[in-house]
Amino acid sequence: MANLVFDESSSNRESSHGYAWWFSGNAFAKAADEDMRPAAHTFVQRMVTRPGRLTVLYFLVLVVVATTLLMLPPSTPPDETTTFSTALFTAVSALSTCGISIVNSTTHWTLFGQAVLLVSVQMGGLGVMTFASLITLAINHHMKAAQRLLTATELGTTKLSEIKGVLGVVLTVSFMIEAITFVALFPGLLKVNSGDWRKSLWESLFFAVMSYNNAGFTPDNAGLHVNSWGVGLPIMMSAFCGTLGFPVLLNLIRCGRAHQPPRRWSLHTKITLMGTFLIVALSLAWFLIVEWDNPFLFKKADVNTRMRYAMVAAVMPRSSGFDLTWVPQVSEPTKVFMSAIMFIGGGSTSTAGGIRVTTFAIILLVCRASFTGHADINAFHRRIHTQVAMAAVSITSTCLLLVFISSLSLMLASGATLTNALFDSCSAFGLGGYTVGVAREDNPAALAILAVTMIIGRLGPMTIAYSISRPRSLEAVRYPSETVVVG
Amino acid sequence: MANLVFDESSSNRESSHGYAWWFSGNAFAKAADEDMRPAAHTFVQRMVTRPGRLTVLYFLVLVVVATTLLMLPPSTPPDETTTFSTALFTAVSALSTCGISIVNSTTHWTLFGQAVLLVSVQMGGLGVMTFASLITLAINHHMKAAQRLLTATELGTTKLSEIKGVLGVVLTVSFMIEAITFVALFPGLLKVNSGDWRKSLWESLFFAVMSYNNAGFTPDNAGLHVNSWGVGLPIMMSAFCGTLGFPVLLNLIRCGRAHQPPRRWSLHTKITLMGTFLIVALSLAWFLIVEWDNPFLFKKADVNTRMRYAMVAAVMPRSSGFDLTWVPQVSEPTKVFMSAIMFIGGGSTSTAGGIRVTTFAIILLVCRASFTGHADINAFHRRIHTQVAMAAVSITSTCLLLVFISSLSLMLASGATLTNALFDSCSAFGLGGYTVGVAREDNPAALAILAVTMIIGRLGPMTIAYSISRPRSLEAVRYPSETVVVG
């Protein structure tokens, strides 16, 4: 960690390392040396230069493995059976770190089954963070290449040294945060479990992995222990860190160490934090105003309990999906509001889903620039590339269309109301992990729709961003322009 | 009409007339002469240069006048009373050519009241067509000015001669189509009304105005006479022409006269027609597949009736809003589908609403260009300006946000389900004119939300397009660019 620093001034400082845009320092220097030696691993090398395909391959293999393991007899207690659709759905749900659960995670799975879930979530989380980071590096290669008109051999190549460097950072940061969460959780869980240290160790590990990776599976029937701050607070903090994403975490760590003021943070950090803060504040206000007197949610509860629910409701729905029990009790407008929040999701290159906070913020910035008559899209005294804005537009339009089609299909397949279908679609796409009952074991069609939505939600936005940043072939023909009336 | 031609080749042919982009010919030459004389009307001149403000002023004055007239005793039969909120809502509904009706238009209004509705719809329709045309001209001025770096005095000035020329075209085309519809409707209505020619004349006039202006009010309880093709077909044709918009109508008329093949049509015409065709085909397919066996809609009806309903359902919901009776009987998924169709709406500078077919098509084209790795946004061998694409993005994002807020507010204000709230919001925003019961006389809060949504739906997209095309002040400071990770 000591050598990992985040280089936020891409435009001001140039570096000979291809990955210098968001990592810099000598942590990768050793790995880069290895590239100098003549390498024999051509297959690996070929896959590395195509992070998009590598990502899809990684997840496909893991889905097959996890489904197989969950269908094995040791995963399920003798009195329960696991159908193929249940196993597949649970595997996809765990690997995408979505966390929608159609069976009771405590009673339906044995310790072995729960361990499969744990490892799946961990592999899914590490995988997506690594690949998203690699794709971000590749995008940066592409953008620099487009700006400098490099030769074809220099276009968009990701070196093996980079993959090792990124993997090192991802593993270090992830395990460090998970370890801190584990340690912070243990005393609280020991108290909740009345001194059963063996159970507390297992639950601490389970919660630590689930919270940082933003998958909402719980190890026992008690759910999130929302009444015990010793358990709830570390989980909430860890889940929150998980939704920020690496560029933000690294930038914050670096600026903290260098005692730099917030105005020296990178533009990406500023936009992500500002967007996250506004969304959480809006969620908190919404929940307090609209749900304050919900009789299904608060049967004569005191102000303290209501505030706790509101805080969980403000932080959790964005991606973590813990504490499932009370979600179906919220009012219809709140379901719609939560759908929108889940659709926006968390930070880029994090385990959270959705179109990402930055994507949404850039759409708003494009609108602001248009209305105020500015040609430049500015934020915090920095200009945002037109290409980034176009990527944000494409991601948002495509994902909106996807969620719309998914909701309509769910309505047709299960007869659910629009509110519930939209909620479960957004939850699957945004990897929220909640469900209001559309995902049911006895409706394989709905499960299939949701599983596809989850996979697209996991891989879609970053794949779109990558495909858009591809080195563009020069236009063979440039057509004359013609005006079209809009609006 | 003889002299009005549509100049579709803006980029290839230049003209000294400011309005040459979409009209050319000598019809305006006489009006232009008047500009040479020293003009005393400085107030008029000042308003003309600001079509955005002029539009808002025009509609505000008409809303006040129409509300007052509808509240006068002669408008309502002695046994009925008209509350202020009903009068205001009906006035807004008529002037925006939306056509949502909260009272029975036949029994609640006298002949005088119906005449107020008729004139309001006509004034609203003519007004929006004229202003949208003027705004389109102003946008073109701005875009040309931005391209050529003209001096400040030449920026975005609309001459009085132009307003007269545009008004002439709008009046000529509108009254011509309305007259044709009137003549075509009379025999059918005479048959339906069993030879009552006085009633048939009034109903022909009413339907002729309502159909071309896409307002869905009906003069009698029988609705659209969907079982009589002699009535239904002219109404459907006229409503369809009304949704296309002037650039398309004029371009088609001109190309038809010059015997030019479809590939010589303007890009705007091609995109509008192609988009409209696809949307109508999709609607037809949806209705036939999803609603074929709806027991609430078709009680043992024969194939012929089902096909007729499907055709009406395919053409009408886009903006016209006739034949209200069967809408609340459709299934929930169909309501959601119709909401999306109404949100997209009709053609630009037409009486239809929505974000417009061209706006939606450009969003899809932006996505296609991004995915296929093209920097240019091309369609039909022509390139679309980045500024037009940015306008489309801003219009779509803003309007989506508006409909989302409006739906949520309706849910909170009336306790409606999301499907119904979304349907009525989209109907108000897209000026569809249908309602599934959220707009009720006894809920003034819901009426107010819908009225505001209608007004924004009427004026919003074209105002956004205009404000975005404004001559941009040069950026005082150009900030350094910095990359943001999206997706």
Ligand SMILES: [K+]
């Ligand atoms: K989750």
Ligand SMILES: [K+]
């Ligand atoms: K209408």
